[in-house]
Amino acid sequence: MMKTQSVDTAIDAKSFEAIAQLAYSESGLQLAAEKMSMIQSRLRHRLRALDIPNFENYSAFVCSEDGRHERRHMISALTTNVSHFFREKHHFDVLQKCVVNDFLPRLRSGDRVRIWSAGCSNGQEALSIAMSLLEAVPDIDEMDIRILATDIDANVVQFAKAATYPDRLISGIPEELLQKYFSRKREKEETVFCANSKLLNLVRFNELNLLSKWPMKQSMDVIFCRNVVIYFDTETQNRLWPRFHQILNPNGYLFLGHSERIADPQASGFETDGPTTYRPMNSANQTSSASKGK
Ligand SMILES: C[S@@+](CC[C@H](N)C(=O)[O-])C[C@H]1O[C@@H](n2cnc3c(N)ncnc32)[C@H](O)[C@@H]1O
Structure with a gap:
């Protein structure tokens, strides 16, 4: 049976920067440095899903040609989707x-x-x-x-x-x-x-x-x-x-x-x-x- 690697959950500054730049160019989303821990927790499940052990490897993958499909999952994880009926009536x-x-x-x-x-x-x-x-x-x-x-x-x-x-x-x-x-x-x-x-x-x-x-x-x-x-x-x-x-x-x-x-x-x-x-x-x-x- 394949063993799922444990995820080193801390995001380093360089990986954060690469992910933030990618999110900006793909979708216009601005990820401020203060939101680093929020970004980390929103993306952690993607590392687990891909069996990637740390953010360094994840950022390299998602920025690569092979990571094209993953970019959509990343954007989905990073967007804020809060809404409600008849908001601002x-x-x-x-x-x-x-x-x-x-x-x-x-x-x-x-x-x-x-x-x-x-x-x-x-x-x-x-x-x-x-x-x-x-x-x-x-x-x-x-x-x-x-x-x-x-x-x-x-x-x-x-x-x-x-x-x-x-x-x-x-x-x-x-x-x-x-x-x-x-x-x-x-x-x-x-x-x-x-x-x-x-x-x-x-x-x-x-x-x-x-x-x-x-x-x-x-x-x-x-x-x-x-x-x-x-x-x-x-x-x-x-x-x-x-x-x-x-x-x-x-x-x-x-x-x-x-x-x-x-x-x-x-x-x-x-x-x-x-x-x-x-x-x-x-x-x-x-x-x-x-x-x-x-
Ligand atoms: C906070 S929700 C707002 C929903 C609704 N308009 C409202 O006011 O309740 C923001 C939505 O914008 C979407 N969004 C963010 N960047 C986008 C982009 N570049 N193109 C299209 N939709 C985007 C997000 O996925 C998210 O679902």
């Missing part, structure tokens, strides 16, 4: 107003509407969007409206696709909505809540690294990118804003997390429209600021 209120005032007339005239949950984690954000849409317009799922939900972490995308939530992950869903959109069942001796097809038909979950090329052909009407860029440095954030601007419809919305801001919204063509809410500057605004500069 004010954005869902804005969304519902937008559904009634803007989307519905457009959908009824045959237009399509696309919403993107970028950095969707376990799917709570995308399903909260779906519930908000259906609560605003109960037959909206029969119209051309879809939610694209993406994340770099393959594990959370797989979890989101299964859409089965244990008790501890459903906080935030009002009881009435839980009854309406989820079915309750027993699984492995615990009660779980499965999202129903009315919700799931509205959402597509996919893996996507925000730093890579985006395959989407259609423009977006709303982008939720909340509690994601907080892990990126300013340079990475500043490269992202113009890309969001480019893919967003002129009347669209970009929602960020409570502690995230676009440092210079105008520079990337956005204007603030409420707390952590941005909209593309309209052409009238752009003309007026341009003429002010003359």
Whole structure:
């Protein structure tokens, strides 16, 4: 029988530096030196899974050509996936107003509407969007409206696709909505809540690294990118804003997390429209600021 080697759990500074650089170039994640012991504990199970005895060997492997597959596991272990239903509820209120005032007339005239949950984690954000849409317009799922939900972490995308939530992950869903959109069942001796097809038909979950090329052909009407860029440095954030601007419809919305801001919204063509809410500057605004500069 093969003996599993014991893991020398301490991460040395050189290995940490190599892993931090790799995480940054692969995913934009910034791993501060103060987080060294957290990184160590998050990656320890990867060393065990690969039967690698220390971080020196692990960092050499994960940075090598052969470590390509392991990089995905490493990023998955390093990302923070905390999320909950109806987190920062004010954005869902804005969304519902937008559904009634803007989307519905457009959908009824045959237009399509696309919403993107970028950095969707376990799917709570995308399903909260779906519930908000259906609560605003109960037959909206029969119209051309879809939610694209993406994340770099393959594990959370797989979890989101299964859409089965244990008790501890459903906080935030009002009881009435839980009854309406989820079915309750027993699984492995615990009660779980499965999202129903009315919700799931509205959402597509996919893996996507925000730093890579985006395959989407259609423009977006709303982008939720909340509690994601907080892990990126300013340079990475500043490269992202113009890309969001480019893919967003002129009347669209970009929602960020409570502690995230676009440092210079105008520079990337956005204007603030409420707390952590941005909209593309309209052409009238752009003309007026341009003429002010003359
Ligand atoms: C804290 S969760 C936020 C989830 C949800 N948006 C919310 O606000 O509750 C951050 C998510 O961003 C994802 N993430 C981090 N870097 C990413 C990248 N480069 N591309 C796509 N997703 C990324 C992580 O995997 C994680 O699931």
